[in-house]
Amino acid sequence: xxxxxxxxxxxxxxxxxxxxxxxxxxxxxxxxxxxxxxxxxxxxxxxxxxxxxxxxxxxxxxxxxxxxxxxxxxxxxxxxxxxxxxxxxxxxxxxxxxxxxxxxxxxxxxxxxxxxxxxxxxxxxxxxxxxxxxxxxxxxxxxxxxxxxxxxxxxxxxxxxxxxxxxxxxxxxxxxxxxxxxxxxxxxxxxxxxxxxxxxxxxxxxxxxxxxxxxxxxxxxxxxxxxxxxxxxxxxxxxxxxxxxxxxxxxxxxxxxxxxxxxxxxxxxxxxxxxxxxxxxxxxxxxxxxxxxxxxxxxxxxxxxxxxxxxxxxxxxxxxxxxxxxxxxxxxxxxxxxxxxxx
Amino acid sequence: xxxxxxxxxxxxxxxxxxxxxxxxxxxxxxxxxxxxxxxxxxxxxxxxxxxxxxxxxxxxxxxxxxxxxxxxxxxxxxxxxxxxxxxxxxxxxxxxxxxxxxxxxxxxxxxxxxxxxxxxxxxxxxxxxxxxxxxxxxxxxxxxxxxxxxxxxxxxxxxxxxxxxxxxxxxxxxxxxxxxxxxxxxxxxxxxxxxxxxxxxxxxxxxxxxxxxxxxxxxxxxxxxxxxxxxxxxxxxxxxxxxxxxxxxxxxxxxxxxxxxxxxxxxxxxxxxxxxxxxxxxxxxxxxxxxxxxxx
Numbered sequence: 001x002x003x004x005x006x007x008x009x010x011x012x013x014x015x016x017x018x019x020x021x022x023x024x025x026x027x028x029x030x031x032x033x034x035x036x037x038x039x040x041x042x043x044x045x046x047x048x049x050x051x052x053x054x055x056x057x058x059x060x061x062x063x064x065x066x067x068x069x070x071x072x073x074x075x076x077x078x079x080x081x082x083x084x085x086x087x088x089x090x091x092x093x094x095x096x097x098x099x100x101x102x103x104x105x106x107x108x109x110x111x112x113x114x115x116x117x118x119x120x121x122x123x124x125x126x127x128x129x130x131x132x133x134x135x136x137x138x139x140x141x142x143x144x145x146x147x148x149x150x151x152x153x154x155x156x157x158x159x160x161x162x163x164x165x166x167x168x169x170x171x172x173x174x175x176x177x178x179x180x181x182x183x184x185x186x187x188x189x190x191x192x193x194x195x196x197x198x199x200x201x202x203x204x205x206x207x208x209x210x211x212x213x214x215x216x217x218x219x220x221x222x223x224x225x226x227x228x229x230x231x232x233x234x235x236x237x238x239x240x241x242x243x244x245x246x247x248x249x250x251x252x253x254x255x256x257x258x259x260x261x262x263x264x265x266x267x268x269x270x271x272x273x274x275x276x277x278x279x280x281x282x283x284x285x286x287x288x289x290x291x292x293x294x295x296x297x298x299x300x301x302x303x304x305x306x307x308x309x310x311x312x313x314x315x316x317x318x319x320x321x322x323x324x325x326x327x328x329x330x331x332x333x334x335x336x337x338x339x340x341x342x343x
Numbered sequence: 344x345x346x347x348x349x350x351x352x353x354x355x356x357x358x359x360x361x362x363x364x365x366x367x368x369x370x371x372x373x374x375x376x377x378x379x380x381x382x383x384x385x386x387x388x389x390x391x392x393x394x395x396x397x398x399x400x401x402x403x404x405x406x407x408x409x410x411x412x413x414x415x416x417x418x419x420x421x422x423x424x425x426x427x428x429x430x431x432x433x434x435x436x437x438x439x440x441x442x443x444x445x446x447x448x449x450x451x452x453x454x455x456x457x458x459x460x461x462x463x464x465x466x467x468x469x470x471x472x473x474x475x476x477x478x479x480x481x482x483x484x485x486x487x488x489x490x491x492x493x494x495x496x497x498x499x500x501x502x503x504x505x506x507x508x509x510x511x512x513x514x515x516x517x518x519x520x521x522x523x524x525x526x527x528x529x530x531x532x533x534x535x536x537x538x539x540x541x542x543x544x545x546x547x548x549x550x551x552x553x554x555x556x557x558x559x560x561x562x563x564x565x566x567x568x569x570x571x572x573x574x575x576x577x578x579x580x581x582x583x584x585x586x587x588x589x590x591x592x593x594x595x596x597x598x599x600x601x602x603x604x605x606x607x608x609x610x611x612x613x614x615x616x617x618x619x620x621x622x623x624x625x626x627x628x629x630x631x632x633x634x635x636x637x638x639x
Contacts, residue, residue, distance in 0.1 A: 044444070044454060044551070044552045044553055045453055045454035045455055045552070046447065046453070046454045046455045046456040046457075046551045046552050047455075047456065047551070048455065048456055052453065052455045055453060073444075073454070167602070167603045167604065192595055192598070193594075193598055193599075194591060194594040194595055194598060194603070195594065195603040195604075195607065196607075197603075197604070197607040198556055200551060200552065200553045200554060200556065201554065201556040202547055202549065202551060202554060203354065203357075203542055203547065203554065203556070203558075204556065204587075206350075206353075206546065206547065207350050207353075207354050207587070207588065207591055208591050208594075210346055210347070210349070210350040211346075211347065211350065211588070211591050211592060211595060212595065213346070214344075214346040214347055215595065226456060226551045226554075229456060229547060229549050229551065230547060233546055233547050233548075237475060237546075253458070343598070343599060343603075
């Protein structure tokens with residue numbers, strides 16, 4: 001009887017002690033072991049684009065710094081705040097997330113965890129700034145402007161297409177810049193936009209692209225993450241259909257149709273900002289980045305250069321000086337591209 | 344024009360297949376809201392197995408087996424554990440959507456989209472613009488007819504329907520409704536596998552998480568709109584595909600004047616309109632299913 005009581009008491013004491021130790025030492029222990037870097041992504045992985053690129057770079061960063069990496073898919077907006085709070089409570093050193101939908105949850109949670117650095121990619125600045133939050137914005141629409149110039153030079157029909165995932169202000173601005181770039185070359189050229197309603201519906205992307213190509217459109221710029229797969233599949237069904245996508249990972253998918261990308265290297269951006277967050281002189285605030293920094297650019301597909309039709313490659317080669325000239329003009333400020341979010 | 348018909352057939356076929364599975368289950372007295380989950384498991388299993396083994400027959404076999412296993416699980420939960428059909432069906436859908444993402448991570452180390460080196464065989468260049476369609480598109484009318492034949496013209500099919508309509512009468516002649524519902528779900532499982540296979544391997548030759556994007560639920564709506572009849576459900580499925588194509592066409596023509604979100608909602612508005620219409624046309628009893636549907 002005595003033994004039993006003693007054992008139960010000791011068991012409770014030991015358990016309580018362990019729990020207390022875990023509760024008090026948990027976060028600092030995490031930091032002491034090199035810390036935790038977490039990515040909370042709101043779009044599914046598997047897009048051969050932004051999310052996959054970020055996860056890849058997250059793991060690379062963790063391996064190089066000895067930190068632990070966690071990629072968390074927060075599908076439901078109701079879970080954003082909980083995800084950030086949980087990571088803060090776990091003592092995460094750096095929490096990265098993307099897009100504007102996480103802005104409010106970060107604004108709510110970040111002040112409660114001053115030792116955790118929050119990085120929001122593809123974001124507007126916080127007013128006033130939060131001491132432990134960095135926001136990063138990209139001028140992706142400038143890359144789309146360059147794609148428009150290129151597309152106008154490549155199109156034989158004078159009809160261009162643009163397929164976005166969802167109609168949101170930044171993507172609307174991308175389309176308007178694409179159209180403006182094309183019409184700077186040929187004012188009579190037409191650009192048609194359509195949205196799949198999802199960033200994860202390749203079958204819908206294929207349907208839209210098929211209808212566009214059937215209407216005589218011969219060059220489509222995508223802005224739709226995993227939906228791009230269907231657009232690329234539609235481009236491959238007939239010769240002469242060209243598509244320009246988002247990510248270098250897509251290069252090999254269609255060496256004879258995928259002619260270029262407007263690359264936005266989310267992974268590189270995550271890596272750069274995470275590295276900056278580890279420096280002692282790190283300061284929170286807003287970081288505008290994009291064209292000219294290596295994060296965003298218009299790039300021809302090397303696979304297409306190697307395997308694509310010679311005639312199209314010659315046309316592309318001839319178009320590039322004009323694209324390069326526009327890039328230079330944008331960077332030196334002599335060419336201003338409007339950021340227009342209205343369709 | 345041919346391209347548009349091809350796109351229409353391509354987008355409608357997976358919904359037809361999944362709707363056939365829903366029809367069989369509905370006739371036996373089961374609201375199968377797990378169609379979305381079964382479809383995505385079929386899609387995932389097909390592409391992943393092709394990628395890993397290079398064998399299409401094996402890929403289809405794995406897809407069918409997994410869909411059968413999930414269907415048997417649904418039957419067990421609904422019939423043996425007496426769980427609510429709607430909740431259990433949604434559970435199967437959640438299991439399918441989450442399970443496929445988990446499977447990708449377990450097999451390939453990430454949820455990244457998986458490409459297969461080849462897909463389903465095509466009809467062939469002899470059919471011109473239609474040659475790029477998969478054999479499952481060509482096979483679809485045969486299977487719709489076959490399903491009608493089995494359900495409406497065979498003793499097995501009539502007994503199956505009796506289990507949904509009057510299970511007590513079925514019991515009276517020695518037919519076990521519980522067992523017949525298992526057969527119904529197992530019979531529908533291959534259709535779900537084929538729906539997923541057509542979606543992922545018909546022309547895309549790739550799988551990405553959540554790629555069914557509600558097509559299983561559209562198949563379920565087609566069952567109701569088609570009054571639980573195989574031909575009616577197939578026509579309803581194509582009606583939804585047509586509404587989807589119309590939504591895209593409207594975007595291309597009026598996208599600069601009408602909000603794209605509204606135009607994208609066309610297929611779903613068509614679904615609601617279809618359900619309303621089927622009720623107004625005086626087919627309430629058939630559209631809402633057999634008498635004993637859901638009363639388990």
